[in-house]
Amino acid sequence: MLKLVKYFILGAISTTALILTSPGVWALPLSPGDRLRLFIPGEEDLPNNERFSATYEVNLDGKLNIPYLEPFSAAGQEISVVENQIKQALITGGFFRSQSLLLSLEIFEWAPIQVSVGGAVFYPGRVLINETESKGRELPVQIATLSGDYPPERYLSAAILAAGGVTPNANISQVRLLRGKQEQVLDLSGEFTGAPVQDVPLIAGDQIIVPELDSSRNELVRLSQITPETITVYLSNLTNPNPRNIQTNELPYGSRFSQAVVAANCLGGSSAVNAKRRALLVQTDRQTGEIKTFESQVEDLVKNSADLKVNPFLMPEDSVACYDSTVTNVNNVFNVIRDVLNPVRLLRDIFSN
Numbered sequence: 001m002l003k004l005v006k007y008f009i010l011g012a013i014s015t016t017a018l019i020l021t022s023p024g025v026w027a028l029p030l031s032p033g034d035r036l037r038l039f040i041p042g043e044e045d046l047p048n049n050e051r052f053s054a055t056y057e058v059n060l061d062g063k064l065n066i067p068y069l070e071p072f073s074a075a076g077q078e079i080s081v082v083e084n085q086i087k088q089a090l091i092t093g094g095f096f097r098s099q100s101l102l103l104s105l106e107i108f109e110w111a112p113i114q115v116s117v118g119g120a121v122f123y124p125g126r127v128l129i130n131e132t133e134s135k136g137r138e139l140p141v142q143i144a145t146l147s148g149d150y151p152p153e154r155y156l157s158a159a160i161l162a163a164g165g166v167t168p169n170a171n172i173s174q175v176r177l178l179r180g181k182q183e184q185v186l187d188l189s190g191e192f193t194g195a196p197v198q199d200v201p202l203i204a205g206d207q208i209i210v211p212e213l214d215s216s217r218n219e220l221v222r223l224s225q226i227t228p229e230t231i232t233v234y235l236s237n238l239t240n241p242n243p244r245n246i247q248t249n250e251l252p253y254g255s256r257f258s259q260a261v262v263a264a265n266c267l268g269g270s271s272a273v274n275a276k277r278r279a280l281l282v283q284t285d286r287q288t289g290e291i292k293t294f295e296s297q298v299e300d301l302v303k304n305s306a307d308l309k310v311n312p313f314l315m316p317e318d319s320v321a322c323y324d325s326t327v328t329n330v331n332n333v334f335n336v337i338r339d340v341l342n343p344v345r346l347l348r349d350i351f352s353n
Contacts, residue, residue: 029076031204033111034058036079038066038086039104040096052090055108069093075204076180079105110151115159115202119210120171122164122228122286122316129162129202130154155199156186157225159208164316165227165253167286168216172226178207191224221313222254229253234319235264246319257281257294257311257320258301266298266322281312282319298322 030036035057043051058064062075064082069089074082083105091098112131118124130153152158156177166172172188177200190197223229230250249263261267261279279301281294296310304310314320 028201029078029203030058030074030082031111031113032058032060032062032075033113033204034074034107035109035111036064036074036082037106037108039106041102052095052103058111068095079107110154113154113202113204113206115204115206115208117159117163117208117210119208120167120169120212121160121210122167124163127159127162129158151201155201156208157188157191157197157199159202159206160210160226161228163208166210166220167212168218168220168313169213170217170220171211171213172220174211176209176211177202178209179203179205188226191226192219192222218308218313223252227253228316231255231314231316231318233260233263233314234317235260236319236321237264237266246321251314255314256305257296257314258305260314260318260320261298261301261322264320264322267302276324277322278324280321280323281314282321283312283315284317 035055037055039053040051043053048054052066056064056066058074059071062073063071064074065071066086066089069086072085072089077085083103086105087101087103090096090103091101110130112128114126114128116126130151132151132153156175160166160175172191175186175188177184177186184200186198186200188197189195220227229252231253233249233251233255234246235249236246249260251260251263257279260281266277266279277298279296279298283292283294284290285292294310294312301311
């Protein structure tokens, strides 16, 4: 038994030393909503209303309320600091003697938090991450005394993905993480190369900025922890285009113009039939609102599928239309797509029905 305890202590010391000496590692301070489990040995036989041992939650104002003690700030503090504050308050209040007080404060549940993500992501803004069902609010006290929690969705990569993922022109080697007056620059290139990545845990109020490059990087347009799994694309394949018949499809991120044409059933039949068909891709610049169009004969698109100028990557909410050049023209198709993406037109169509 003593040998086992010895190994446990040595292991704990080694782990602590590794954390403290690892360069660039940020600790994980508490946030509002985080739940902590306080345990003081010897209180097991006391009535529940006379125990300090319980599960506590950091309030919205960042303070922790413990019976008979003045509320004190916990948000932004590490667990070890809060544990020491509780210990000193219990001794100062005369509840325990310093030489006899043993207590343990451990994380019971990490809360959902709001952080800000900006720069080269598809949907910049505030995002809520680590949304999970509480594991202890409805449990009996004797079960809810379990402690420890691992929040896989409360990390930097999860926040970036919640903002839609990085765009092709993202500078993923210089991602900035701002926490109060502190700033850390992180290299996330390993998300695409397989090299180790420092995925930092986040707290409420963190700000993430993904810098932009002057040009796009094709190697970023694929599935990863910081890019979307699928994207929504609007497809139309009609001889007489009609906004009521345009459908939405989910395509894997990294798909190209030609794959949307296939998904819309625009390709098939003889060469003579394909030669009459044309395809139109409409993309909107998310910063400027500028609309870009790519038009090609379906047959040429298939033959030159490796050419990114002819067959570009699809982005979220792109529109693709196929039409017969002998029946309609590109202006008619473009007008239909523009109407479909107009929210006023959509609402009018809904209520007219």
